[in-house]
Amino acid sequence: MKFALDQYAYLDSPLHRWQQGYKLVGLLSLIFAFAFVQNVWLLPIMIVITGILFTISRIPFSFLIKRLRYPSWFILAVVILLPFVSGTEPIFQLGYFSIKEEGCWQALLISVRFFCILTVSLILFGTAPFLSSIKAMRALGLPRVIVDMTLLSYRYLEELGETLTTMQRAMRLRGFQPHGFSRRNLEVFAQLTGSILIRSYERSLRIYQAMILRGYGSQNNLKKKHSKIKINQRDHKSLLATLITVITGILLISLELILPSF
Amino acid sequence: MHIPDGFLPPHVCLAGYALTGGVTWYSLRQIKHDRYTQANIPKASLLTAAFFVASLIHIPIPPTSVHLILNGLMGAVLGYYAFPAILIGLFFQAVMFQHGGMSTLGVNAIILGAPAIAAYHLFRQREHLSAKRQLLTKVFSFGAGAGALLLSAMMFTLLLVTNISPDMNISVERTAIFVSLGGYAIQAAIEGIFSVMLISFLEQVKPELLKS
Numbered sequence: 001m002k003f004a005l006d007q008y009a010y011l012d013s014p015l016h017r018w019q020q021g022y023k024l025v026g027l028l029s030l031i032f033a034f035a036f037v038q039n040v041w042l043l044p045i046m047i048v049i050t051g052i053l054f055t056i057s058r059i060p061f062s063f064l065i066k067r068l069r070y071p072s073w074f075i076l077a078v079v080i081l082l083p084f085v086s087g088t089e090p091i092f093q094l095g096y097f098s099i100k101e102e103g104c105w106q107a108l109l110i111s112v113r114f115f116c117i118l119t120v121s122l123i124l125f126g127t128a129p130f131l132s133s134i135k136a137m138r139a140l141g142l143p144r145v146i147v148d149m150t151l152l153s154y155r156y157l158e159e160l161g162e163t164l165t166t167m168q169r170a171m172r173l174r175g176f177q178p179h180g181f182s183r184r185n186l187e188v189f190a191q192l193t194g195s196i197l198i199r200s201y202e203r204s205l206r207i208y209q210a211m212i213l214r215g216y217g218s219q220n221n222l223k224k225k226h227s228k229i230k231i232n233q234r235d236h237k238s239l240l241a242t243l244i245t246v247i248t249g250i251l252l253i254s255l256e257l258i259l260p261s262f
Numbered sequence: 263m264h265i266p267d268g269f270l271p272p273h274v275c276l277a278g279y280a281l282t283g284g285v286t287w288y289s290l291r292q293i294k295h296d297r298y299t300q301a302n303i304p305k306a307s308l309l310t311a312a313f314f315v316a317s318l319i320h321i322p323i324p325p326t327s328v329h330l331i332l333n334g335l336m337g338a339v340l341g342y343y344a345f346p347a348i349l350i351g352l353f354f355q356a357v358m359f360q361h362g363g364m365s366t367l368g369v370n371a372i373i374l375g376a377p378a379i380a381a382y383h384l385f386r387q388r389e390h391l392s393a394k395r396q397l398l399t400k401v402f403s404f405g406a407g408a409g410a411l412l413l414s415a416m417m418f419t420l421l422l423v424t425n426i427s428p429d430m431n432i433s434v435e436r437t438a439i440f441v442s443l444g445g446y447a448i449q450a451a452i453e454g455i456f457s458v459m460l461i462s463f464l465e466q467v468k469p470e471l472l473k474s
Contacts, residue, residue: 031267031364032276032365034268034365035268035270035271035275035365038271067360068360070359070361071266071360071361074266075266078426085430085434086426086427086429086431086434087427087429088429100429102429106426106427106429110268110426111268112268113267114266114267114269114363115268116268117267117268117363117364117365118267118360118363121267121356121357121360121363122360124364125357143286145293145299145346146290146346146349146350148307149306149346149347149350150307150350151307152303152304152308152311153307153310153311153314153347153350153351153354154311156308156311157311157354160308160312160314160315161315161318163315164315164316164318164319178322180322180324181321181322181324185322186321186452186455186456186459187459189319189456190456190460190463191459191463193316193319193332193456193460194463194464194467196315196316197309197313197316197339197468197471198467198471200308200311200312201305201308201309201312203308204304204305204308204309205305207308208301208304208305211304216300217300
């Protein structure tokens with residue numbers, strides 16, 4: 001099981017050089033501004049902003065397409081259904097079914113908003129190592145318990161994924177056929193899940209002992225940790241990029257409020 | 263059961279974040295009262311990763327297959343750690359698989375996390391009962407697994423159907439809600455039975471995992 005999250009995190013582009021703490025503030029503001037858009041006239045602006053950011057990021061287009069594959073099925077279902085069930089103004093009649101104008105606009109609005117927000121999220125977390133994102137969140141005030149849990153979970157996620165794959169392969173080699181639904185099969189899956197939980201629990205005990213030996217939780221270590229995590233405030237280019245992005249987001253929201261609703 | 267980006271109006275997304283902030287603060291306060299917080303963080307973290315991985319297991323139900331949500335089980339096993347664990351799991355899913363989204367992270371955390379805490383309180387009731395403990399553990403396991411999923415499904419369906427389009431006909435909305443809940447009721451029954459099996463397995467092999 002490969003997550004490939006950091007696959008393009010080490011490219012060289014202005015977005016990769018944008019300090020992750022500032023980038024989080026800037027691009028999250030933009031994501032919320034995109035979520036605010038209800039007017040279809042603002043969709044081209046959203047697409048242009050997303051396109052510019054994606055081009056600057058130098059992330060390959062094939063990576064974006066690969067990432068869009070799974071969630072797009074959900075969007076496709078909505079895009080197909082909404083024109084039939086939403087609205088009152090029919091634009092095309094096909095026997096009992098009619099395609100409504102309002103439904104078409106809603107489908108367009110939802111799908112563009114979805115693709116733009118998803119692409120910006122991908123840029124936000126795909127242009128920096130995942131650990132930098134967590135450190136940046138810590139610097140922005142994320143509680144220590146959540147930071148520690150996130151880092152530890154992330155560290156063992158791939159390994160536990162590999163363990164699951166190995167266990168499932170071993171089950172198949174022993175003749176388990178997971179094709180039908182039966183009480184026995186469900187019990188086997190429950191035991192498989194239970195075994196994964198027990199293995200991770202036993203491992204966590206050993207990890208905790210190792211962490212204690214390395215000074216985890218001691219007051220000196222905590223002080224050192226806190227003093228290390230800071231956003232570099234002298235990075236003027238990052239600050240400028242964040243300001244531009246936040247202002248763009250505010251402008252988008254202002255346009256949404258000013259323009260007559262469509 | 264994740265609402266993707268772009269589906270909900272901004273006030274719902276912001277309300278989701280505000281509620282998630284509140285519940286996270288309350289959960290962290292409860293965690294701080296725990297005598298062994300420091301020792302429990304690695305346990306909760308690895309179990310978070312294990313639940314995340316376990317939710318990728320597909321249970322075949324021909325002609326298709328379902329993957330389990332496991333939020334009720336997370337509540338039963340992790341207690342108040344379940345809420346931050348679910349928040350972290352949803353964050354991973356949004357970032358790694360584009361499943362859910364960053365703008366809807368708060369809403370999704372409430373949809374899956376609040377029922378997990380309810381499941382924890384339900385499952386804890388077995389500690390107060392001494393007679394027929396085995397049978398009651400099974401009943402509470404089923405209730406935690408199936409109940410949490412049904413609660414999540416209700417919140418998910420209501421939020422999605424009522425917010426997706428302002429022009430949707432009320433009768434269509436009602437039909438969509440009932441059809442979705444019908445499907446989720448079947449999944450809840452499966453998840454309830456799965457929870458009973460898993461809790462029985464853990465009680466036999468590693469009972470300390472279920473101690474609060």
